[in-house]
Amino acid sequence: METGMDKAIITVVGKDTVGIIARVCTYLADNGVNVLDISQTIVSGYFNMMMIVDMSAAAKPFADISAEMDELGVVIGVSIKCQREEIFQKMHRI
């Protein structure tokens, strides 16, 4: 893993609508979170996006960003989840 990074995974799941990515990215930009990678797919008709982000320069603690993203999800009408990357690394990599 790259040094100095504080990686987290943001997942957005829900009914597709205009401006989901824009609003999520605006929030991240406003809070100093750098997007490293985005992948997106449609699973059983649902919008499904995953972002890998670097939070090392984030303006707020992880817990606050996570809680605010959760609220943003409620506003947009999708489910937004913010998790530290290690859980996926540990589970899927030896």
Next chain:
Amino acid sequence: MINIWEVNETNEMIEKENLDVRTITLGISLLDCIDSDLERLNDRIYEKITTIAKDLTAVGSDIEKNYCIPIVNKRISVTPIALIGAAACKTPEDFVSIAQTLDRAAKQTGVNFIGGYSALVSKGMTTADENLIRSIPKALAATEYVCSSVNVGSTKAGINMDAVRLMGEIIKETAEQTKEKDSFGCAKLVVFCNAPDDNPFMAGAFHGVTEADAIINVGVSGPGVVKTALTKVRGESFEVLCETIKKTAFKITRVGQLVAKEASAKLGIPFGIIDLSLAPTPAIGDSVADILHEIGVEHAGAPGTTAALALLNDQVKKGGIMASSYVGGLSGAFIPVSEDQGMINAVEAGALTLEKLEAMTCVCSVGLDMIAVPGKTKASTISGLIADEMAIGMINQKTTAVRLIPVIGKDVGESVEFGGLLGHAPIMPVNSFSCDSFINRKGRIPAPVHSFKN
């Protein structure tokens, strides 16, 4: 780099398949609290527990938020109280005061349970051991969070049949003293053979004397994840079946390992072990019996169940051991009745009997667990059931346990509701033939031969 499919797989396990970390258990040694003055002893115990564990629940919630994974229980285990109270407690009543101190400390720290109201008497009982054992009914009736266990046998020492006889009476007495709550006290009392020192699961957790001052042990779970994985390999060979269980167990355990390391770092307390047990809950889709069904038996208890369980237990270990640097505790599939909806269904369908459960305990952890029996069951019969289970553990060099609930005032055909993680249980029939003459013999069963293994 992690891809979207892997992320979705993990999150589906958490959201749809009940993947969680079942418990972070903080083991605390109370050896340095020992004092011959009871009041001072109680003060020291309270002080030590509430100091070391003060951040436990907060750290647990913090980790939950970081990874969006539920950590269902935060618990504390302490050094067996029979040792800690030996110098100060002259009567069973004195020991009850320590139980109340543990209860207060549990409330203060916000944990779900505190374990270690225990005595280790596999070869003999000291006066303190016996006083503690005799205090158990009152201690469990007078407290909310305290869990008790008694180790009455081991492969090295044999079985202390005097303790087995006494525990039959104590279980009955505990049932009696908590009869307003469907004899709930018995759900917090376990009798062990070969009890591990680092078990994070209740009701049998205690902090062994060979452990460090404080240690973090973590119990993982995830029967629902294994079950879901197996639905994708229906009809495939045993090789594919075993491979699937192993890989799934690996993934589940890695999450436990991550949580354990993180909790250890945040609390500044060393990491002890991961317990690989598949621990079911009454929630739909979180059942070990459902895995057995998926492997191919109509209900848990049908012919083939013991083999299916042996296979499951072994593959979970093989996958789990690869995933964690330190494995310990009970580490095996749990087959409690009341805590597993699939087991309850099997009992209600007439597929699963006490005798079949006993056979199943030969190949998995832990034993006759959370089984409700008629309240009129004789103390000697309960002792007989304990002795059988202890013998399985002693001969097979494994941990076995008994957590029976003789529900006072209820009989076969009725059921009992404990609520929450403890679930509900149909009252199961017990073989009514007598073992009085066997149980009434004094002394102990000698340690077994460690060779000639047939």
